[in-house]
Amino acid sequence: MNLIECRDLTLGYDDGIVAEHIDFTVEKGDYLCIVGENGAGKSTLMKTMLSLIKPAGGELKFSDELKRNEVGYLPQQTIVQRDFPANVREIVMSGNLSRMGFKPFYGKKEKKRADEAMEKLDITGLAKKSYRNLSGGQQQRVLLARAFCAADKLLILDEPVSGLDPKAAKEFYESVRKLHDEGVTIIMVSHDMHAALSDSDHILQIGGHKQLYFGKTEDYVKSKAYYKLGLNSHPRDSRKHYMAEYHKAEN
Amino acid sequence: MDGNIIQQFLFYLSFPFVWFALIVVALISLCAALLGVTLVLKRYSFIGDGLSHVAFGALAVATALGVTQNTLVVLPVTVLVAMLLIGMGRNARIKGDAAIAMLSTGALAMGYLIMNVFSVSSNVSGDVCTTLFGSTSILTLKPADVFICLGFSVVVILVFIFFYNRIFAVTFDENFSEATGMKTFFYRGLLAVLTAVVIVLGMKLVGSLLISALVVFPALSAMRLFKSFKSVVLFSAVMAVICAVSGIAISVVCSFPPGATIVMMDIILYIVCELAGRLVKR
Ligand SMILES: Nc1ncnc2c1ncn2[C@@H]1O[C@H](COP(=O)(O)OP(=O)(O)O)[C@@H](O)[C@H]1O
Numbered sequence: 001m002n003l004i005e006c007r008d009l010t011l012g013y014d015d016g017i018v019a020e021h022i023d024f025t026v027e028k029g030d031y032l033c034i035v036g037e038n039g040a041g042k043s044t045l046m047k048t049m050l051s052l053i054k055p056a057g058g059e060l061k062f063s064d065e066l067k068r069n070e071v072g073y074l075p076q077q078t079i080v081q082r083d084f085p086a087n088v089r090e091i092v093m094s095g096n097l098s099r100m101g102f103k104p105f106y107g108k109k110e111k112k113r114a115d116e117a118m119e120k121l122d123i124t125g126l127a128k129k130s131y132r133n134l135s136g137g138q139q140q141r142v143l144l145a146r147a148f149c150a151a152d153k154l155l156i157l158d159e160p161v162s163g164l165d166p167k168a169a170k171e172f173y174e175s176v177r178k179l180h181d182e183g184v185t186i187i188m189v190s191h192d193m194h195a196a197l198s199d200s201d202h203i204l205q206i207g208g209h210k211q212l213y214f215g216k217t218e219d220y221v222k223s224k225a226y227y228k229l230g231l232n233s234h235p236r237d238s239r240k241h242y243m244a245e246y247h248k249a250e251n
Numbered sequence: 252m253d254g255n256i257i258q259q260f261l262f263y264l265s266f267p268f269v270w271f272a273l274i275v276v277a278l279i280s281l282c283a284a285l286l287g288v289t290l291v292l293k294r295y296s297f298i299g300d301g302l303s304h305v306a307f308g309a310l311a312v313a314t315a316l317g318v319t320q321n322t323l324v325v326l327p328v329t330v331l332v333a334m335l336l337i338g339m340g341r342n343a344r345i346k347g348d349a350a351i352a353m354l355s356t357g358a359l360a361m362g363y364l365i366m367n368v369f370s371v372s373s374n375v376s377g378d379v380c381t382t383l384f385g386s387t388s389i390l391t392l393k394p395a396d397v398f399i400c401l402g403f404s405v406v407v408i409l410v411f412i413f414f415y416n417r418i419f420a421v422t423f424d425e426n427f428s429e430a431t432g433m434k435t436f437f438y439r440g441l442l443a444v445l446t447a448v449v450i451v452l453g454m455k456l457v458g459s460l461l462i463s464a465l466v467v468f469p470a471l472s473a474m475r476l477f478k479s480f481k482s483v484v485l486f487s488a489v490m491a492v493i494c495a496v497s498g499i500a501i502s503v504v505c506s507f508p509p510g511a512t513i514v515m516m517d518i519i520l521y522i523v524c525e526l527a528g529r530l531v532k533r
């Protein structure tokens with residue numbers, strides 16, 4: 001079942017086009033990783049999917065099953081000021097708001113949901129802690145719990161591990177995998193090719209103002225786009241090897 | 252001497268009018284403190300300052316036009332400017348702080364000019380001083396002012412409580428709120444309107460130069476000591492009321508100007524919280 005269907009989408013802002021001819025579908029239960037260089041338009045695609053900005057062209061269809069308030073989002077770098085007073089529970093609870101309509105206060109249902117989200121991400125012990133005193137990894141986990149509290153069908157994560165140390169990143173990926181195993185659909189922008197290849201089942205690569213690849217992860221490692229990427233990101237001496245592999249892939 | 256001050260204050264309390272003044276000042280300080288937490292955290296506190304100068308300009312115009320209920324002119328003008336300033340939010344073309352500096356100094360200059368040129372009063376500098384620094388005596392408040400203040404501040408408090416959770420969410424992370432379908436535009440507008448209302452009301456009491464102190468100090472004091480949003484909001488509300496009431500008490504008894512006295516109390520509160528915060532950290 002298609003949750004999201006994207007046909008010949010053009011991404012852009014008022015002052016210009018970022019990428020064109022984006023074509024992909026996301027099915028229920030998928031784990032899609034979006035890769036590409038800095039400035040390729042990954043965040044722009046995320047924002048378009050969240051209807052924060054309008055598509056400059058093409059079409060982006062959401063299944064009827066997926067209402068807008070059923071999408072959870074982890075923005076790229078939520079820069080919270082150093083002195084923002086908020087504890088973990090307050091932040092996770094605020095994920096509930098999108099589903100509350102005009103109800104002004106949290107009820108039993110919302111509290112239970114927040115508790116479950118915190119439980120799932122192993123941050124129950126941090127509930128009363130101040131957000132600003134947490135480590136980077138813990139902070140991202142709190143924001144993931146908030147996103148999960150907001151929506152348990154689809155989570156959109158934009159470079160969630162940038163700035164985390166390898167261990168924290170690994171733990172974060174584990175949490176995401178756990179949510180995915182429970183049936184949550186995941187769309188994640190990632191810089192970390194290794195994690196993208198090992199965890200995701202689909203890859204979308206954007207670059208040079210267009211889509212370079214969309215398909216199954218297992219096919220991606222055999223694709224032209226993947227070898228081109230290797231060529232760019234590997235040191236000079238291994239170029240030859242990648243060139244050879246690339247030509248093999250082309251034929 | 253100490254016992255004397257309290258006795259004297261108790262004597263003043265036998266006048267219902269002093270009670271009225273106390274209630275109004277407490278309510279307005281409370282409103283300012285509630286909004287203050289969000290305004291400070293959203294880096295909007297300078298907007299409060301700018302708005303108070305705009306309100307001063309509008310008040311001068313209203314006075315020159317001979318409008319008796321000048322709040323009815325000042326309030327809509329200030330609300331409108333607030334909407335423009337906060338409403339344009341992140342998409343602003345002109346840098347926010349520069350725009351506000353232009354606006355506030357412009358309004359201040361225009362207001363002073365108008366008061367000088369068109370004033371029928373014999374004591375222009377006294378009038379100017381009153382609008383900038385508040386009435387010299389709390390007893391000069393007119394009954395109509397008291398009731399307007401009372402009504403509006405109750406509305407501000409109720410609206411704040413009703414939207415408390417959403418205001419927290421938008422203050423903490425506007426991107427997330429918007430992405431999950433909240434109308435962040437509405438909340439920015441709401442914040443603008445409430446801020447404008449509080450500033451116009453507070454201007455009568457502490458004057459337009461001092462009103463942002465009521466917005467900023469309680470929030471900053473609370474943030475030195477508390478870690479959760481809720482405790483910061485509650486503490487700054489309680490402290491704002493305590494500062495307001497003690498400030499009025501001192502000003503009535505010693506015949507100090509009430510606005511400046513309340514602000515002095517707020518400053519003392521801030522210093523105490525700052526020191527306590529450092530001690531706690533050790
Ligand atoms: N708000 C904006 N307005 C105009 N252009 C923008 C805006 N945000 C990003 N861009 C531009 O869009 C392009 C893609 O940015 P982005 O989607 O953030 O890239 P990525 O997330 O892949 O690193 C960049 O060239 C950037 O300069």
Ligand SMILES: [Mg+2]
Nearest residue numbers: 042043076159
């Ligand atoms: Mg990005």
